[in-house]
Amino acid sequence: MGRRSGILEFAVLGLLRESPMHGYELRKRLNTSLGVFRAFSYGSLYPCLKTLVQRGWLAEEPGEASEESLAALAGRRAKIVYRLTAEGKEHFEELLAQTGPDTWEDEHFGVRFAFFGQTSRDVRMRVLEGRRSRLEERLARMRASLARTGERLDDYTLELQRHGMESVEREVRWLNELIESERVGRDQHRGDTPPDPSDDTTK
Amino acid sequence: MGRRSGILEFAVLGLLRESPMHGYELRKRLNTSLGVFRAFSYGSLYPCLKTLVQRGWLAEEPGEASEESLAALAGRRAKIVYRLTAEGKEHFEELLAQTGPDTWEDEHFGVRFAFFGQTSRDVRMRVLEGRRSRLEERLARMRASLARTGERLDDYTLELQRHGMESVEREVRWLNELIESERVGRDQHRGDTPPDPSDDTTK
DNA sequence: GTTTTCATGTAACCCGTTACATGATTCA
DNA sequence: TGAATCATGTAACGGGTTACATGAAAAC
Structure with missing residues (x-):
């Protein structure tokens, strides 16, 4: 209910x-x-x-x-x-x-990102960076487990793992670009293309 | 229960x-x-x-x-x-x-693939091709909806959509390679590198 | 000898889907 | 006038998680 x-x-x-x-x-x-x-x-x-x-x-x-x-x-x-x-x-x-840890979990991150247009820049930054470090942890774990059990896995499992890692690496690169362009947006000046300064007069 | x-x-x-x-x-x-x-x-x-x-x-x-x-x-x-x-x-x-439609849904496909080592080649093919056409449908729908609503979306939503599409396109390319190498494995001969001919004496 | 890790289990809950039921509006 | 689409809603279920409870074995 x-x-x-x-x-x-x-x-x-x-x-x-x-x-x-x-x-x-x-x-x-x-x-x-x-x-x-x-x-x-x-x-x-x-x-x-x-x-x-x-x-x-x-x-x-x-x-x-x-x-x-x-x-x-x-x-x-x-x-x-x-x-x-x-x-x-x-x-x-x-x-x-909000910028809590679950903010950058797989399910939440997409929705959060979809409303970045209404989100303040510093929150955007924290979410993007949180997501990135989350993925980097995951990569580290994957690499470790691959090093340990890597030899005794069959070709398909290995290929699956490899493709999975590449996907994660790709998302990290994407995040890097986004973070960089957020940073540039802040350092340079306002009104470059950064999607509206957000009407946050509430706080 | x-x-x-x-x-x-x-x-x-x-x-x-x-x-x-x-x-x-x-x-x-x-x-x-x-x-x-x-x-x-x-x-x-x-x-x-x-x-x-x-x-x-x-x-x-x-x-x-x-x-x-x-x-x-x-x-x-x-x-x-x-x-x-x-x-x-x-x-x-x-x-x-089994090669039913849910076989190539997001959640199922990964597990199915993980056990491809124990799966017969023709089933592998059907699953891979099913997955691919599933993704291609999805791409078509995304492109259509992007063409319709594309202009009136804000930058972040658009970027999210773009990145999503690229991910799907990338998986399609991956599937293409896999399907191709399965095909080669069949056409050429046995014992190339194809991961064991599978002990299917059951049927 | 105490903390960690291994190991098994359960009850309550969560967030959603499926299938169904109903009715209004648009279009051929 | 009948089919397709728009539109709202509910009951039953589904497949999992969280938090908890318990205890043995290993590491320090």
């Missing part, structure tokens, strides 16, 4: 911050904008929306059906448009400011 | 086919040999082992504790070594032969 998701909740708040939407549309945007990473179903989305409303972070608005008068009749079910409340916005901003 | 996992079950059977082991060791091998992909906990492993025993696919053996005589005393708990039974082996071989 008490759906307190995490990543889905975060994504919903983030998308609704940009503009109000109804569930169906929300789901499509979740599964495209958010990338390849996750594909949520209605079975998780609608209950999530409900609890977010209960907590006062979202407000339901009767969607514009066709003609106003018709929609109001006898329990007529129409599109429900959700919008972020003031408390919801505040809460989302708190979430955006 | 009725843990009928799928990927964990498959991996356990596969590892135990190579040699008997106890749970603790099994878990380590799951989290290294099987690659970066998944990290199982005891909370899922032990219940899984239990149900596999119940179905007659695994047999428990009292592990060699220290001195034989001591181990037999009053309900003494010692290492439990699991080995694959004949039925278990047969069942695993059936699983290995």
Whole structure:
């Protein structure tokens, strides 16, 4: 009953911050904008929306059906448009400011990155660097275990391991570039191409 | 109660086919040999082992504790070594032969690949090609959605999408190489380097 | 002799999916 | 007017984790 998701909740708040939407549309945007990473179903989305409303972070608005008068009749079910409340916005901003360890875990990182446009630069930096060191740890462990057991593994397992390591190395290089360009953005000046200075007057 | 996992079950059977082991060791091998992909906990492993025993696919053996005589005393708990039974082996071989659509889903593919050493060549081919066309579909969808919504996305979301697509493209290239080398292995002759002709006398 | 690592297990929970049920709107 | 798509929702399940509890063996 008490759906307190995490990543889905975060994504919903983030998308609704940009503009109000109804569930169906929300789901499509979740599964495209958010990338390849996750594909949520209605079975998780609608209950999530409900609890977010209960907590006062979202407000339901009767969607514009066709003609106003018709929609109001006898329990007529129409599109429900959700919008972020003031408390919801505040809460989302708190979430955006978080830089805890789980922030750079596989599942979370993608969503966090997707909302970097609304994230302050120093938080972006911490998340990117956290992710990078996370991956570097992983690489170290993989190399170690490969050195230990490397000889007695069959060709396919070895190939799988090799490809896995290359993937991780590639993501590290990607992060390096991102971190570098964030740094340049800070050192040089403002207004280069860095995606809007973020309207963080909240804090 | 009725843990009928799928990927964990498959991996356990596969590892135990190579040699008997106890749970603790099994878990380590799951989290290294099987690659970066998944990290199982005891909370899922032990219940899984239990149900596999119940179905007659695994047999428990009292592990060699220290001195034989001591181990037999009053309900003494010692290492439990699991080995694959004949039925278990047969069942695993059936699983290995499967080429259904979920075979090439993200989660399954890694484990399937890890046991390619024990998989017949034509099944390997079907799995690799299935995976590839799965990824190509995904690429097509990504490109389409990028073309539609591409302009009105912020820089970070776009970058995320771009990086995601590159990852998928990279895996496709990897699959191409693998498929090619499988094909060469078949066309040329036997005993090139193709990792053992597989002892499939079962069928 | 105490801390670490090895080793086995369980109960509660988490975050999601599947399959289903319902109805409105658009399009051919 | 019937099919496809849009739109909302729920109950049952699924496959795993976390946190906990226990105890033996090895290392210091």
